[in-house]
Amino acid sequence: MSLTSAAEKQVAVAAVRRACVLASSVFNKLVKNETLTKDDKSPVTVADYSAQAVINTVLSRTFPDDPIVGEEDAADLRLESASTLRSRIVELANEALTADLRAGEQPTWGLGPDSAQTVEELLSTIDRGNYAGGRSGRMWALDPIDGTKGFLRGEQYAVCLALIINSRVELGVIGCPNLPVSASDPSGPRGCIFVAVRGQGAHQLPLDDPFSSTPTPISIPTFTQETLNLLESVEKAHAKLSFNEKVASNLGITRPPTRMDSQAKYCSLARGDGGVYLRMPTGVGYKEKIWDHAPGSLLVEEAGGVVSDSRGEPLDFGLGRTLGENFGVIAAGKHVHSKVLDAVKRVKEEEETSQ
Numbered sequence: 001m002s003l004t005s006a007a008e009k010q011v012a013v014a015a016v017r018r019a020c021v022l023a024s025s026v027f028n029k030l031v032k033n034e035t036l037t038k039d040d041k042s043p044v045t046v047a048d049y050s051a052q053a054v055i056n057t058v059l060s061r062t063f064p065d066d067p068i069v070g071e072e073d074a075a076d077l078r079l080e081s082a083s084t085l086r087s088r089i090v091e092l093a094n095e096a097l098t099a100d101l102r103a104g105e106q107p108t109w110g111l112g113p114d115s116a117q118t119v120e121e122l123l124s125t126i127d128r129g130n131y132a133g134g135r136s137g138r139m140w141a142l143d144p145i146d147g148t149k150g151f152l153r154g155e156q157y158a159v160c161l162a163l164i165i166n167s168r169v170e171l172g173v174i175g176c177p178n179l180p181v182s183a184s185d186p187s188g189p190r191g192c193i194f195v196a197v198r199g200q201g202a203h204q205l206p207l208d209d210p211f212s213s214t215p216t217p218i219s220i221p222t223f224t225q226e227t228l229n230l231l232e233s234v235e236k237a238h239a240k241l242s243f244n245e246k247v248a249s250n251l252g253i254t255r256p257p258t259r260m261d262s263q264a265k266y267c268s269l270a271r272g273d274g275g276v277y278l279r280m281p282t283g284v285g286y287k288e289k290i291w292d293h294a295p296g297s298l299l300v301e302e303a304g305g306v307v308s309d310s311r312g313e314p315l316d317f318g319l320g321r322t323l324g325e326n327f328g329v330i331a332a333g334k335h336v337h338s339k340v341l342d343a344v345k346r347v348k349e350e351e352e353t354s355q
């Protein structure tokens with residue numbers, strides 16, 4: 001029996017959708033229409049904090065006993081010097097929370113016109129994301145804006161939420177405001193929500209109206225040597241892309257890789273837009289965070305794929321806020337995964353012997 005009830009799925013989809021609307025509106029107001037200096041990261045900071053405030057508000061109302069492992073905390077926002085940023089975040093979070101109720105949403109979820117929060121309420125709600133994680137019990141893992149660099153470039157980013165029970169991801173919801181509804185129509189309509197419930201498959205919903213449409217089941221197709229390609233990070237600092245090149249050549253892959261920010265990579269893999277997501281550590285001792293992989297890994301598994309580290313071990317979501325020592329991530333369809341794992345091992349050996 002599934003450990004996740006329909007209520008948790010519905011709440012998570014509603015919360016993620018509101019956060020996606022908020023993030024798109026921040027992008028339109030602050031990135032597109034204003035002249036920003038190249039390194040100004042303030043829009044993503046504003047979107048990150050306010051999206052976490054919105055999602056944590058909904059989770060705190062609906063599942064008050066569940067702890068949350070969220071990427072952000074409000075310590076910096078409480079500083080005297082942050083007063084402008086703080087007001088902007090409170091304004092945006094309240095705008096998102098108080099928007100009219102949509103089909104499938106309930107006023108008891110902290111949503112709708114009467115749901116405005118005070119500054120202190122919102123700051124302590126953001127801080128509900130400071131749970132340390134661990135092996136047993138229920139917890140939510142939240143990345144309010146995953147792919148912050150992609151967000152600033154107007155490319156891919158995702159709002160990512162997962163429910164983990166006893167170290168196992170049971171529910172994953174990923175909102176991708178900039179992802180085309182269909183990969184075969186890249187200039188067509190954009191905005192998707194991906195939902196996976198353990199044992200119940202993987203589905204895609206339209207971001208603008210997730211509750212009124214029938215979810216589209218998604219699954220990983222069978223790839224041939226000619227159609228297979230790699231999905232990888234845009235940022236060289238996040239994954240060892242030179243290693244990916246060697247793995248591709250080892251496997252005889254001829255198609256160029258698809259570079260994309262955020263867990264939109266897991267979503268693309270789950271619906272067959274790319275055959276393998278490979279993320280090998282760059283060697284700087286960075287530990288992967290659970291919120292960067294929890295919903296995406298369940299989505300891929302429910303779409304018929306396998307997700308492991310480069311030793312072939314499953315990712316361990318029970319170690320705290322991180323996945324522990326970084327052995328990278330390999331995600332692919334069942335039939336391709338073992339071939340990629342072997343190729344990764346071969347390339348690792350080659351690199352070790354040539355040192």
Ligand SMILES: Nc1ncnc2c1ncn2[C@@H]1O[C@H](COP(=O)(O)O)[C@@H](OP(=O)(O)O)[C@H]1O
Nearest residue numbers: 145146147148149233234235237238261262286
């Ligand atoms: N040195 C590093 N190695 C691997 N991942 C890193 C990293 N530094 C940051 N990240 C993570 O990479 C995520 C983005 O992944 P991707 O490269 O697939 O788009 C970031 O999420 P945020 O954008 O939420 O901070 C961040 O958590």
Ligand SMILES: [Mg+2]
Nearest residue numbers: 143146147292
């Ligand atoms: Mg992230």
